[in-house]
Amino acid sequence: MTIAQVAREFQLTPDTLRYYERIGLLPNVGRTAGGIRDYSQEDCNWVGYIKCMRSAGVSVETLIEYVGLFRQGKDTIPQRKQLLLEQREQIMGRIQELNDVLTRLNWKLDGYEERMLQYEGNLSKDEGEK
Amino acid sequence: MTIAQVAREFQLTPDTLRYYERIGLLPNVGRTAGGIRDYSQEDCNWVGYIKCMRSAGVSVETLIEYVGLFRQGKDTIPQRKQLLLEQREQIMGRIQELNDVLTRLNWKLDGYEERMLQYEGNLSKDEGEK
DNA sequence: CCTTGACTTTGAGTTGACTCCAGGGTTTAT
DNA sequence: ATAAACCCTGGAGTCAACTCAAAGTCAAGG
Numbered sequence: 001m002t003i004a005q006v007a008r009e010f011q012l013t014p015d016t017l018r019y020y021e022r023i024g025l026l027p028n029v030g031r032t033a034g035g036i037r038d039y040s041q042e043d044c045n046w047v048g049y050i051k052c053m054r055s056a057g058v059s060v061e062t063l064i065e066y067v068g069l070f071r072q073g074k075d076t077i078p079q080r081k082q083l084l085l086e087q088r089e090q091i092m093g094r095i096q097e098l099n100d101v102l103t104r105l106n107w108k109l110d111g112y113e114e115r116m117l118q119y120e121g122n123l124s125k126d127e128g129e130k
Numbered sequence: 131m132t133i134a135q136v137a138r139e140f141q142l143t144p145d146t147l148r149y150y151e152r153i154g155l156l157p158n159v160g161r162t163a164g165g166i167r168d169y170s171q172e173d174c175n176w177v178g179y180i181k182c183m184r185s186a187g188v189s190v191e192t193l194i195e196y197v198g199l200f201r202q203g204k205d206t207i208p209q210r211k212q213l214l215l216e217q218r219e220q221i222m223g224r225i226q227e228l229n230d231v232l233t234r235l236n237w238k239l240d241g242y243e244e245r246m247l248q249y250e251g252n253l254s255k256d257e258g259e260k
Numbered sequence: 261c262c263t264t265g266a267c268t269t270t271g272a273g274t275t276g277a278c279t280c281c282a283g284g285g286t287t288t289a290t
Numbered sequence: 291a292t293a294a295a296c297c298c299t300g301g302a303g304t305c306a307a308c309t310c311a312a313a314g315t316c317a318a319g320g
Binding site: 132133134148152164165166 | 300
């Protein structure tokens with residue numbers, strides 16, 4: 001797979017993919033004889049994983065740490081699991097936070113609902129009944 | 131209320147409060163005779179609102195738009211409501227997204243659970259039975 | 261063979277949201 | 291009345307995460 005194909009598939013830009021590779025987040029991407037990137041299925045899986053975690057706000061730095069552990073082999077399984085558990089905690093906290101904001105927003109919207117009815121009421125007084 | 135008190139109450143820094151004022155997100159903060167900021171109750175309510183929305187990822191730009199509409203009076207009620215509805219959509223979408231990631235993460239963690247049991251099994255073979 | 265368009269690298273630039281600093285004014289406690 | 295602690299402004303610096311540019315290379319169609 002070329003860089004453009006991968007970018008299209010995962011809704012990223014080629015620049016972002018090169019950036020990920022440069023900072024060590026997506027290492028060892030293969031090349032053709034001419035030096036052009038050729039993404040394997042495994043590379044694509046990593047891209048999908050990165051994309052997913054990034055979308056949840058996991059930092060690039062944390063992801064680099066994770067792939068680093070992964071590349072050190074199975075001895076790092078406990079650490080990796082620990083990292084994932086921490087990420088899960090963070091994401092759950094984030095969801096909680098968003099739900100709180102949502103509650104407040106709904107409450108505020110109720111207020112607008114009332115004010116709009118009032119406004120429409122005035123409208124009908126000014127224009128409707130005539 | 132002084133800037134330091136407001137900052138402490140809302141877990142922000144004085145610099146951030148001054149920044150918000152500078153960019154027009156928190157306008158018309160009163161001053162003492164000596165030129166020192168003196169936050170009113172209403173100012174504080176705005177700070178709370180801003181803090182809340184920022185915590186949900188609503189951009190500073192969007193918030194500026196909202197306060198701008200607010201300051202134009204009640205004619206902008208429909209627009210403001212519209213803005214809030216859009217924000218709510220975004221936040222709900224974000225929660226959905228996070229839940230999806232959470233599902234995937236749990237699935238991945240199950241895999242680690244298995245691998246760790248296996249690993250511990252090997253441990254007991256290597257060391258435990260001796 | 262030549263053009264066209266996608267690819268390469270390195271390095272610099274951008275964006276959003278702060279965060280810090282220098283140089284100075286104000287308030288408060290001793 | 292003077293030091294300590296806080297406040298002011300304007301502008302520069304920082305950080306994460308991209309994003310773009312310049313100058314050159316590679317592959318496919320005519």
